[in-house]
Amino acid sequence: MKNSAGRKALKSGSNFSGSNEARKGGLLHKVSTSPSVRPSTNGPEGREFGTGQLASRIAASGYASSDVTIVAISHLHTDHINGLTDGDRPAFSQARYVVGQAEWAFWNSTDFTGTPAAMHATFIQRKVLPLREKMAFISAGASIAPGVTSMVAAGHTPGHMAFLLESAGRSLLLTGDTANHFVASLQKPDWEVSFDMDKGAAASSRRRIFGMLAAEKIPFIGYHMPHPSAGYVETLDTGFRFVPVSHQFLI
Template sequence: MTAVPPPETHQFKLGSCTVTAVRDGANVMDNPWEIFGSNQTPDTVRKLLEQNFLPTEKFVNSYTPAIIDTGSDVIVVDTGFGEAGRARGFGRFRKGLKAAGYTPEQVTVVALTHLHGDHIGGLLEEGAPAFPNARYVAGEIEYAFWTDKAREGTPAEGGQKAVLANIVPFAEKMTFLKDGDQIVSGMTAMLAPGHTPGHLVFHLESDGKQLVMTGDTANHYILSVGRPDWEVRFDADKMQAAKTRRRIFDMIAADRIPFLGFHMPFPAVGFVEKQPEGFRYIPKTYQLEI
């Protein structure tokens, strides 16, 4: 028999909150320049990867939802692929939740940065709500975009179908957020459009400690954080996405606070330092342990 290891989890304290990162899965993808730096030459992308001791022809894309335990709420931020991704090795968040000591019934809030499939696929389990006692929060602009019939017959139609299947059933239990709205005490939403029209980031503060959940604001720690102006294939509005990357990571760098990025190398938590062409990514080590 082949043993399947449990999902990778990483837990740390942020003030009086406990934050757990869970690796929903990861995959190796070819030709990084086809996704990152589409306004650059392939050789320019290869050169930057090589300078950073990374393979030039492939990259690893990781997917990291998170659990925030405030003591009064258990908040899931994004849900991963869910059961639809398990045949490909994804959809491991549910097991990771249990490995971290939580049951799906304990989750009180599900907060969605945006409505792409790798973030909303875990909302349902065998046709029933995966988190039966939770309330749900998502962006007002984001929901309006994906449920608009104007998406039909466009490249966004596939994404719309996923939203109709996974999000619309929860609409009555969903709070639609605007910029600055509070999710729970100490956790607020910030509009960060570009990747999708209503993409949000979440700012968490507890006992003077801060963390920003950046979702898909940047999707690679070198090719996107390091070069925020490089175009990304999956960004709906590439110019807006670049402006948002600059704005969000300027804030994170200036305040010297950690962030959790959904596609950053696991455990997906780090800091950034501003540099002339972008930002230097510094992975978290023991800063939040002492």
């Protein structure tokens, strides 16, 4: 994002968010009688930085980590897999795990030594490989649980997934890291983002997914959106605008 004039414009008052809290938004979702969690967020190592609160938030909702039966992983970046273990133990002892087949194949077919992706590869070795026997590898349109379907949102990583939740005629899309910033990534979806591994594919995914959300008026939860991480999308001339769900109750 090197366009300084464009960046200044995006900082205008119309884009102001009342929250200055950076989010890494995991979600606990109850399907029938069994809860599932997605995405897996930072583990205990992150608590000194204000993250790593997934287990305590699950407990506050009335569940234990051992109640979780499915962990759906959007992609294998460190901030989405660090919470899979608590020390040397699985954080979700009764869970099975789902991740995109393309994502798994990418991270397990290349030597990343000396590359910017080396840190992620190291964490995958530590946090994900020990869970290999409990993992299922999925593609687009996979039914993870009743009312939970996978969608391809490649670009941020080669096998990045979004997850569509449907119940009683209502829908909610979990977009993961399809958009990393609530203003720049939506209002300028074609701008290149340093964190995206395939920048062209990531831009295409943003236009396709947020275009669908705007057209069908489906709410979404974005992993890096500001508190409370949930909202709607409205169409602008060149992109989209994030409307936090908290604002909906004021209209």
